[in-house]
Amino acid sequence: MSNPVGPTPAPEGGNIPVSDPSAVTGMGDAPAAPKKKSKVGRIILAIVGMLILIVVAGVAKFMLRPDPTKDTKAGDCLASETAKDVKVGEEGVADMKPVDCKSKDAAFVVLGRVDGVTDINNPACEKFVKEGEQYLAYASQSGDGYLLCLKQKS
Template sequence: MGNLVVRRVAAAVVALATLVIVGSLLAPGDAAEDAAVGDCLSASAAHPGAKLVGCAEAAAAFTVVGRVDGESDSASRSCERFFEADEEYFLYTSTAGDGYLLCLRRAG
């Protein structure tokens, strides 16, 4: 089961506030478990069920910018290193396997 969290990297302030928790995106059988940097995901609050899609597809909502295996804490700051100061990003967390984080940018 995974969650998508919106984050913003703060230049002067290290603490990050969780702006929105979109909610559980995956049912058992994690369809994003094999996601790697450069892959795209379809996901939205209105249509739960994130999955890997081609980046040219209209359904591609997010691009994977980074992946952190062995971690699934939605409060993690591990994705900050993949983004510029004040850049909005999305954190997808999953407890599948040993857990992982996907560091996401809006596609497009």
């Protein structure tokens, strides 16, 4: 016997069984209209996004900033506008930069360098100065860190 070709007759009662009732036209609920987003919400989201970008850029700039004193060694000279006002026994933040020792900007001479030390209160600089002589310790966190032992240029 051959298989008949054509539409399958409906079962008794005329109803066709359907596994997904919403697939049949006219059944189920219509999809809800999408809610409009508030302009205030978009503005707040944009502001928050910009603040995040600014913070990330600032951190990246700070982290990627090259250390100008990383190759400084004994005998080199440094200039700093901010360190000139630091007094003995005080702590401060100084942006040092290497300069020619003949330059009028040269304010400090490097007496010595101690790698691996970042605490300006560490006595490591004392071996570079005479007893009772004043010095300035400049610490950098770059790499493993280092301490520059400085004296004011006379």
